[in-house]
Amino acid sequence: MKPTVHDIAAHAGVSLATVDRVLNGRAGVRPAMKAKVEAAVEALGFVRDVAAANLAKGRVYNFVFILPANNNSFMQNLRLEVQAAAERGARERMSIVLRDVPAFDPAALVAALDRVLEEGLDGVAFVAVDAPEVRAAADRLVEAGIAVVTLVSDLSASRRTHFAGIDNSAAGRTAGTLMGRFLGARPGLVLPLAGSLMVRDHRERLEGFTAVMGERFGARAILPVLEGRDDPAETERLVTQAIAEHQGIAGIYSAGAGNRGLIHALSMLSREARPVVILHELTPATREALSQELIDAVLNQDAGHEVRSALRVLKARADGDAVIAAQERIRIDIFLKDNLP
Amino acid sequence: MKPTVHDIAAHAGVSLATVDRVLNGRAGVRPAMKAKVEAAVEALGFVRDVAAANLAKGRVYNFVFILPANNNSFMQNLRLEVQAAAERGARERMSIVLRDVPAFDPAALVAALDRVLEEGLDGVAFVAVDAPEVRAAADRLVEAGIAVVTLVSDLSASRRTHFAGIDNSAAGRTAGTLMGRFLGARPGLVLPLAGSLMVRDHRERLEGFTAVMGERFGARAILPVLEGRDDPAETERLVTQAIAEHQGIAGIYSAGAGNRGLIHALSMLSREARPVVILHELTPATREALSQELIDAVLNQDAGHEVRSALRVLKARADGDAVIAAQERIRIDIFLKDNLP
DNA sequence: ATGCTCCTGATTTACGTACCTCAAGATCTG
DNA sequence: CAGATCTTGAGGTACGTAAATCAGGAGCAT
Structure with missing residues (x-):
């Protein structure tokens, strides 16, 4: 025994x-x-025996997820995954609360983090806006012994416990390689898109992308980055305008969200005029576009995995346990038409 | 409360x-x-409260992993992952035992499965050899209420609880698309390799690969499949000979193991003569080859994820719980030079 | 030696569920 | 209506750990 x-x-x-x-x-x-x-x-x-220990402690884990009140598909899905995790968490003595804050708003995020500090919860996971005041708020939480996990987008130079998201620089580099190789000898310009350069994930993706394009496909000209604020309508407007303006766009890399607008703009083009398109996040719209060959590749981060990983880390941290590093590495899924799940 | x-x-x-x-x-x-x-x-x-219930019952989960006594990198890694899971499992009242059986030996596998039946354990995970007698043994276990999970390689038409592995047909199709697009307008033949067409995984991969090449890159000629028996030396010999024989080999897809031999053969070629190469399983050798640009893409299945997924399913089944389907889908990782973990 | 702090043992209660026994009430059988 | 059988209540113990209390011993400074 x-x-x-x-x-x-x-x-x-x-x-x-x-x-x-x-x-x-x-x-x-x-x-x-x-x-x-x-x-x-x-x-x-x-x-x-952790089961007996938790029973004896009568421990309840109090965790909060803070998400931007953004209605793009990815964030909606992330929200659903958090809710699903909250339901399952109940049977493992976890209370998981979901709170919204305005998107791209450092002050609101700081307020939400400070509230967690006041309430003295066990851990918090949030999508970081990469600003000094947010970093300071996160460090205050860590100082108070609260587990802090950044989700999807990281916080530079902070003391956060863990980042549950992909390596966005590697994702950008991967997009760059696929773009370069898919384009092959086809002439033309490449157009990069982002939601906002204020969030670290978009910035890192674009840096990786342009680095690889420069290093390995140096002859290819790259246009300045357009920022669509993750908004479909704005993105569509920008893309349509850019295509009209520069006659020879051969490739588009979209590092942010709001891709429904991009896809709609693409659907207006003739098959021959259609550029090679690589973008992020598998949503109903991007899945449909991929299977119809409107776009060429989707780089995806699995929101469900990120939420579950964040929770495992929060729980492990609250218990003082070690985490399985390999299990918590969030992978960059590459979807082509052929390996759609 | x-x-x-x-x-x-x-x-x-x-x-x-x-x-x-x-x-x-x-x-x-x-x-x-x-x-x-x-x-x-x-x-x-x-x-x-499952924890309290298990404590009261004094329940211990008895699981067995049956792996082929094969010494290739992938199986070695799989074994390590099972051992790591066994260590962690102890604290959650799980007893995880690892047993070896001779590779590709249906009779030995059946004996091992029957032993599990006799011992009345709670669940078993095994790498299936796709034979009728194995299927019958698996069905006997299911009949007795024992959870049965196939690992890496599935068992057709059986009543097994779950398959923890990738969709090999989709993997082959993905390889086909990458090959077609990476080759672009470059002329030349494509050479497919396998360990053996008797093995179901390899066969499915090649079927997917050739299907996509035919559908979407129809002009490209594909040579007959060479079978290297997953042996590095034999694979090297076959590849070297094929390259000498057919002057215009532009692409190689290796669906099986033994890729060290392939890589060594590639290293003998000049940079310009080097074909586009896509193969399976990230090992020290293939990782090195990828970062040195001897090969172009690696499709991988994560052994650690497969083991942990199998365990979650076994435990859920033993508890009568539902599984999170999305979490248990084993993904096809695509690695380029840029997103190596 | 006195009072003090620090360390240790012994013992108890609690967590939520499973499972057992015993007694008594309810219901059925003829 | 008596007896048999089924159903229910009441109460207990057990699982392995956490956490608390209290008493007393060791060691220290004064």
Whole structure:
């Protein structure tokens, strides 16, 4: 049978109370005693039964997810995944609350983070706006012992516990390679799009993209970045205008959201005039566009995985456990027409 | 607070014992009482605390992983992942045992499965050899209420609980699209490789690959499949010979293992003569080749994810819980030089 | 030696569920 | 209506850990 704390106490020749003090890092144990207990744990291969421990603690994990009140498909989906996780979380003693803040608004985000600090919850996951005041707010939370996970978009130079999202620079580089190779010898310009250069994920993607285009497909000219604020209508307007203005657009890379507008603009073009298009996030609209060959590749981050990963990290952090690094690496899914799920 | 069995009893106006009888399907409860309890469960949104229940039952999950005694990189890695999962599983009352059977040996696999049946364990995960007698053995286990998960390679027409592995046909199609687009207008033949066409994974990949090449890149000539038996030396010999024989090989798709031999053959070619190469499984050798641009893309299945997914399904099945389908879909990772983890 | 702090043991209660026993009430059988 | 059988209530113990209390011993400074 699996050894219990009682076995440890017996083997170490100390009382249950002392074992408890050592295992839970409580004060009031001489080093000699501590060593005896640790030796017994080692010798018997004791592992704490987390189910029993949580039962005894009557612990409830209080977590908050703060998401931008953005109605693009990706954020909607992310919201659904958080809600699904909240439902499942109930049976594992997790209370998961979802809060909205205005998009791209550092002050609102700071207010939401400070509220978490006041309430003294166990952990928070949020989509970062990369601003100094947000970083300061996040660091205050960490200082207070609250687990802080950034979701989708990271916060530079902060002390956040973990980032649950993809390596956006690698994603941009991957998009660059696919663009360069799919274009091959076809002449023409490349147009990059973003939601906003204020969020770190879009900025990093574009940096990776342009770096690879420069390094490996240097002859290709790249237009200045257009910012569509993740809004379909604005994005469509910008793209339509750019296509009209520059006659030879051969490739479009969209690093942000609001791609319904882009897709609609593409559908107006003749098949021959259609550029190679690579964009992010698998949504009903982009899936449809991919299977109809309006676009060529979709780079995706799985919102469900990100939410579940963030939760695992928050829980592990609250329990003082280690995380499985490989499991928490969020992968960049590359979807072509052929491997749509 | 979350409702407990006591709350149910109070709300239904019955005793704890009756609630217990209803919840655990014990006999001796009149339909009227049963309905009252069920109504209370519904009304209060009661969900059984699995941790407490397992603690009370003293339940231990007994799972077995049966892997082929094959020493290629992928299987070695799979074995390591199972061992890591076994260590972590201990703290969640899971006993995970790893057993080897000779590779591609239906009789040995059947014996191992029958042993699981005799021992009355809770679940088994195994790499299937696709044979009728294996299917029959798997069905016997399912019949006995034991959870059965196939890993990496599936078992056709069986009643297995779940398959933890990738869609190999989609993987082959994806390879085909990448090959066609990477080649672009470059002239030349395409050479497909496999370990053996007797193995179902390889066969499905090649079918998907050739289907896409035919549908969308029809002008491209494809050579007959070479079978390297997953052996590096044999693969190298075949590839070297094929390159010498047909002067214009522009692309190589390797659906199987033994890719070290292929990579060595590629390293002998001049940069200009080097074909577009797409192959499977990220190993130290293929990773190195990718970063040195000896090969162009690697399709990968994440062994760690497969093992963890199999375990989640086994546990959910043993508890009678539902699985999160989206979480258990094993994805086809596409690695370029730019998004290597 | 006195009072003080620090360390340790012994013991108890609690968490939510499972499962057991025993007694008594309800319902059925003839 | 008596007896048998089924259903229900009441109460307990157990699982493995956490966390608290209290008493007393060791060690220290004064």
